[in-house]
Structures are given as C-alpha cells and as structure tokens.
Amino acid sequence: MASEHPILETRDLSIRFGGHVAVDHVSCAFARGTLTAIVGPNGAGKTTYFNLISGQLRPTDGRVFLNGEDVTRTSVAERTDRGIGRAFQLTNLFPSLSVRENVRLVAQAKARKGFDLFSMADSHIELIERAEHVLAEVRLLDVADQKVSVLPHGDQRKLEVALLIALGPQVLMFDEPTAGMSVDEVPVILDLIRQLKRDFDRTILLVEHKMDVIRSLADRIIVLHNGALVADGEPAAVINSPIVQEAYLGRTPEETTHG
Numbered sequence: 349m350a351s352e353h354p355i356l357e358t359r360d361l362s363i364r365f366g367g368h369v370a371v372d373h374v375s376c377a378f379a380r381g382t383l384t385a386i387v388g389p390n391g392a393g394k395t396t397y398f399n400l401i402s403g404q405l406r407p408t409d410g411r412v413f414l415n416g417e418d419v420t421r422t423s424v425a426e427r428t429d430r431g432i433g434r435a436f437q438l439t440n441l442f443p444s445l446s447v448r449e450n451v452r453l454v455a456q457a458k459a460r461k462g463f464d465l466f467s468m469a470d471s472h473i474e475l476i477e478r479a480e481h482v483l484a485e486v487r488l489l490d491v492a493d494q495k496v497s498v499l500p501h502g503d504q505r506k507l508e509v510a511l512l513i514a515l516g517p518q519v520l521m522f523d524e525p526t527a528g529m530s531v532d533e534v535p536v537i538l539d540l541i542r543q544l545k546r547d548f549d550r551t552i553l554l555v556e557h558k559m560d561v562i563r564s565l566a567d568r569i570i571v572l573h574n575g576a577l578v579a580d581g582e583p584a585a586v587i588n589s590p591i592v593q594e595a596y597l598g599r600t601p602e603e604t605t606h607g
C-alpha cells in the first residue's frame with residue numbers, strides 16, 4: 349500500500365466518563381517502522397488512549413485512522429483483521445493446551461480469511477510452519493509442548509508476544525510488557541520487541557513507566573497528562589523537558605529512570 353498516510357493516526361480523539369475527560373483531543377500520527385512510547389503519570393489516560401485505538405472503547409469525539417481509513421466505528425475484531433494487534437492477556441488463552449497449540453490457533457484464526465478448499469493441505473502445512481517459525485522467533489521451541497498453565501512467568505510473557513506476531517499485525521501495541529517480570533526476564537522481552545521493529549519494520553506503541561526501558565527502545569516519546577498530549581519528541585529531549593518533570597510530580601530525571 350502506498351505510504352502517503354501515516355500507518356496510524358488519531359485526530360482530536362477524546363473520551364469522557366461522566367464529567368471526567370480521560371482522553372482530551374489527542375491528535376497524533378505514527379509513522380511506519382517507529383517505536384513510540386506513551387508515558388504519563390498514573391491516571392493520565394494512557395490505557396484509555398490504547399483502548400480507543402484498539403477499539404475496546406468508542407470515543408466521545410474525534411477519529412482513528414489506519415492507513416488513512418477511518419476505523420473509528422469499527423469493532424476490535426475488524427481492527428485486528430486490518431492490522432492493529434494488541435498484546436494478548438493470558439486470560440484469553442487456553443491454559444490446558446500447549447504453547448504450540450495456542451500459537452497454531454491464533455495463526456489459524458488469522459488465516460481463516462481467504463480460506464480455499466483446493467489449497468487446504470498447503471494452507472495447513474503453511475500454518476504449521478508459520479507457528480514453528482514464530483515459536484523459534486521468540487525462543488519458545490524448547491517448551492512448545494508444555495501446557496500454558498505450567499509455564500514460568502517469563503515464558504508466558506514471551507508467549508503473549510508470540511501470539512501477537514502470529515496475528516501478523518502492522519501496528520503492535522504493548523501495555524507495560526515488562527510489568528511483574530524478574531530482572532533477568534526483562535532483557536528477553538526487550539530484545540524481542542527490538543527484534544520485531546528491526547526485522548519486521550513494524551510500528552510499535554508501548555505504554556511504559558520504566559524510563560530505562562523507554563530509553564533503550566523508543567524512537568519517540570509522547571506524554572499524556574490529564575488526558576491531553578503535553579509533549580512529543582525525541583526521547584532525551586522529552587525526558588528532560590520541564591513539562592515532563594512537572595508531569596511526574598517534581599521527580600528528577602534520575603528518579604524517573606527507576607519509575
């Protein structure tokens with residue numbers, strides 16, 4: 349597809365819950381192949397902004413565009429089909445099935461469109477190969493036959509990334525991907541995200557509190573505060589900007605690092 353449009357764009361996107369404006373006229377365009385971190389204090393509207401982009405919530409005002417097409421009124425499922433992939437919550441998986449079976453199921457769901465009886469056998473082989481490729485990509489082949497319910501936490505988070513890759517999205521959304529991870533698990537997930545951007549030229553949106561994670565991954569940071577976009581730019585400049593320091597309630601950049 350021609351790339352005259354940003355892959356994703358929100359224009360004047362807003363949502364009110366009663367009298368509270370959780371996302372306040374956020375206009376932002378995301379270019380292909382970039383990783384944007386979305387930061388802001390607790391309650392700033394980051395998750396709500398994500399929910400508006402992925403379709404879990406409908407805005408009160410404003411629009412969401414994917415490849416220049418207005419998807420504001422489309423369902424989560426349609427946005428997923430069109431290329432917006434949000435990292436899975438493990439509660440959506442089948443815990444009694446194996447890692448491999450879960451990845452195959454997602455690959456199958458993705459492939460169901462365009463299903464053709466005459467190429468059924470080929471499709472099946474392709475699907476299996478695709479699942480194996482994804483498992484290798486996230487280094488889960490060793491535990492591919494284990495049930496999801498017995499996986500260590502770090503492997504469960506890797507599986508979330510595997511399932512997202514299996515969907516083949518153009519835009520990948522991660523909401524605090526390192527939350528609850530041990531110190532040695534964090535670099536594995538960060539490497540995976542880095543690899544996704546580098547090898548697949550994907551557009552990535554990341555909600556993250558840890559500034560060291562953001563520094564190591566992001567091309568750009570946008571800052572939400574009270575639902576509004578208050579800063580946008582290259583990481584070093586944004587992190588050190590007065591408005592960000594104020595948004596983080598007077599914390600110094602060093603304190604923010606350990607955020």
Ligand SMILES: Nc1ncnc2c1ncn2[C@@H]1O[C@H](COP(=O)(O)OP(=O)(O)OP(=O)(O)O)[C@@H](O)[C@H]1O
Pocket residue numbers: 365370388389390391392393394395396397
């Ligand atoms: N469904 C809802 N109904 C009412 N208020 C909501 C709803 N969802 C979010 N809010 C409110 O909207 C504001 C933004 O919440 P949101 O969860 O998006 O913030 P956040 O930046 O993701 O915070 P955190 O970093 O703590 O996850 C908060 O004041 C929250 O209480």
